[in-house]
Amino acid sequence: MLGVPEGLDESSPIFSIAAAAELAGLHAQTLRQYDRLGLVEPARTAGNTRRYSMRDIGRLKQVQLLSGEGVSLEGIRRILEMSDDNRELRARVRELEAALADAVMQQAGRRVFAVGHTGITALRAGARPAKPGQMVLWRPGRH
Structure with a gap:
């Protein structure tokens, strides 16, 4: 083509x-x-x-x-x-x-977490999990 x-x-x-x-x-x-x-x-x-x-x-x-x-x-x-x-x-x-x-x-209080074999770890906004296969869970801040 x-x-x-x-x-x-x-x-x-x-x-x-x-x-x-x-x-x-x-x-x-x-x-x-x-x-x-x-x-x-x-x-x-x-x-x-x-x-x-x-x-x-x-x-x-x-x-x-x-x-x-x-x-x-x-x-x-x-x-x-x-x-x-x-x-x-x-x-x-x-x-x-x-x-x-x-x-x-970018708002303060917004947290992103990655879940892997070692447990749950917090990530910076915009960061990716360090290990492939980790699941990312985002929870907006509650007001």
């Missing part, structure tokens, strides 16, 4: 408007209209040529699906905007959960 070239991912703007239109099953003029309406915002080259990513192609297909279900272009724009907001909020929640978990583990 071929690997993805280094530095490329689903957001890499690599497709011309003709290639993007073919991949999405749409006419190039439709892509231009969607760009004007802000439904899909492709990257631009130094010469102002549109370049689409795989993420853009997926979004074009989503617009096409919603349009086929009878949703107006303004309705589609609102749906996509809410979907983008939702994705950003979910990512922010994950960041905050990780920060909170880190903060909780």
